Amino acid sequence: MNDRNERLEFCETSVIHYDIVENVREKMPPEDPVYDVADLFKVFGDSTRARMICALTVSEMCVCDIAALLGMTSSAISHQLRILKQAGIVRSRRVGKIVYYSLADEHIRQLFTVAFEHVTEEKGGQ
Amino acid sequence: MNDRNERLEFCETSVIHYDIVENVREKMPPEDPVYDVADLFKVFGDSTRARMICALTVSEMCVCDIAALLGMTSSAISHQLRILKQAGIVRSRRVGKIVYYSLADEHIRQLFTVAFEHVTEEKGGQ
DNA sequence: TTAACAGTTGAACAAATGTTCAAATGATAA
DNA sequence: TTATCATTTGAACATTTGTTCAACTGTTAA
Numbered sequence: 351m352n353d354r355n356e357r358l359e360f361c362e363t364s365v366i367h368y369d370i371v372e373n374v375r376e377k378m379p380p381e382d383p384v385y386d387v388a389d390l391f392k393v394f395g396d397s398t399r400a401r402m403i404c405a406l407t408v409s410e411m412c413v414c415d416i417a418a419l420l421g422m423t424s425s426a427i428s429h430q431l432r433i434l435k436q437a438g439i440v441r442s443r444r445v446g447k448i449v450y451y452s453l454a455d456e457h458i459r460q461l462f463t464v465a466f467e468h469v470t471e472e473k474g475g476q
Numbered sequence: 477m478n479d480r481n482e483r484l485e486f487c488e489t490s491v492i493h494y495d496i497v498e499n500v501r502e503k504m505p506p507e508d509p510v511y512d513v514a515d516l517f518k519v520f521g522d523s524t525r526a527r528m529i530c531a532l533t534v535s536e537m538c539v540c541d542i543a544a545l546l547g548m549t550s551s552a553i554s555h556q557l558r559i560l561k562q563a564g565i566v567r568s569r570r571v572g573k574i575v576y577y578s579l580a581d582e583h584i585r586q587l588f589t590v591a592f593e594h595v596t597e598e599k600g601g602q
Numbered sequence: 603t604t605a606a607c608a609g610t611t612g613a614a615c616a617a618a619t620g621t622t623c624a625a626a627t628g629a630t631a632a
Numbered sequence: 633t634t635a636t637c638a639t640t641t642g643a644a645c646a647t648t649t650g651t652t653c654a655a656c657t658g659t660t661a662a
Contacts, residue, residue, distance in 0.1 A: 365540065366538060366574065367538065367541050370537060370541055371537075371544055374534045374545060375545060378531050379592065381527075383592055384523070384526050385523050385526075387520075387588060387592055387595055388521055388527075389523075391520035391591065392520075392521030394520075394521070395518030395519075396514060396518070396619085396620075400510055400511075400514035401504075404504045405500050408500045408503045408504050409496055409500050412492060412493065413638070414491065415491060415493050418491040418497055423622075423623095425621080425622075425640080426620075426621055427639095428639060428640055428641085429620075430620085431639095444629090446630065447628075447636095448629095449638075449640095457593065461591060461594070464583060464587050465513045465517065465587060467583060468581065522650075524650075524651095538608080540607095548651085550610090551609085551651080552651055554611085556650085557610095558610080572659060572660065573609075573659050574659095575608075575609065
C-alpha cells in the first residue's frame with residue numbers, strides 16, 4: 351500500500367496509511383455541507399449569541415429586553431441578532447416600534463440540549 | 477409592570493417587558509454551562525476542525541494521514557488536534573512514532589448528525 | 603552513535619471577529 | 633410638523649484566531 355503514495359503529494363511528508371486515507375475520503379460527508387455545519391457552529395460559538403439563544407429558548411423577546419437581561423447595549427445585541435437571522439437561527443416580527451425575536455427552528459433547541467448534556471456529564475473527562 | 481424598571485438600570489434605555497425578562501432570567505440555563513457550550517461550539521466552528529472531526533467519524537487516523545486527506549501541513553493539523561484534545565473532543569494513542577487520534581465521545585457524532593440535518597433540510601429557509 | 607521521520611511547539615503575521623460610538627431609520631404620539 | 637423611542641447601521645478599534653515557518657522532541661532502525 352505504500353507504492354501509491356505519490357498520488358497524495360500535497361502532504362509535505364508521505365502518507366503512511368494510504369488505504370485508511372482513501373477509505374475516509376470515500377465515507378466522510380461531502381465538503382460543502384461540512385462547511386455549512388462549521389458556519390452554523392461558528393454562530394453558536396460566541397458566548398453572547400449562545401446566551402441570546404438560550405434566552406430565546408424560554409420566550410420570544412424584543413431587542414431591549416435581551417439587552418437588559420444580558421447587561422449589554424441594544425446596539426451590540428442588534429448586531430448579533432443580524433448574524434443570527436442571516437444564519438436562519440432566529441426570526442423576527444415587528445409590532446409598532448418593537449421587534450420581537452424568536453427561535454426559527456427546533457433543531458437549534460435540540461443542538462443546545464445535546465451540547466448541554468456533553469458539557470455537564472463530562473466532569474472528569476480525560 | 478413599568479414601575480420597576482429602575483431595577484434593571486444596566487440597560488441604556490428602559491426595560492419594556494419587565495415580566496418577560498424576569499421569567500427568562502429564572503428559566504434560562506445557568507451562566508457557566510452556557511459559556512461551556514459556547515466554547516464547545518467555538519471549537520466546532522472552524523472548517524478545518526469540522527473536517528477533521530468528520531474524518532475521525534469514519535476512522536481513527538494519524539496526524540500525517542489527516543494532513544494528507546485535507547491537503548494541509550502536519551503542523552497545522554497538530555495545532556488543531558491540540559485544541560480538539562484540550563476540549564475533550566478527541567483522544568490519542570501512540571504506536572512508535574505514530575500518534576493515532578479518534579473521537580472521544582459519542583455526543584460529538586450526534587451533534588454533527590443533527591447539524592447536518594439542519595443545514596441540508598433548510599434549503600429554502602426564511 | 604547517527605540518520606530519518608512523525609509529531610509538537612512557539613513566534614510571527616495576516617485575517618476575522620465583537621463591541622463601542624455616533625448617526626441614521628422607522629414608528630408612535632403630541 | 634416635532635419629539636421620543638426602539639432598533640439598525642457603519643466605521644473604528646482592540647482582541648482573537650488560524651496558518652506558516654523554523655526549531656525541537658521523541659522514537660525507530662542502521
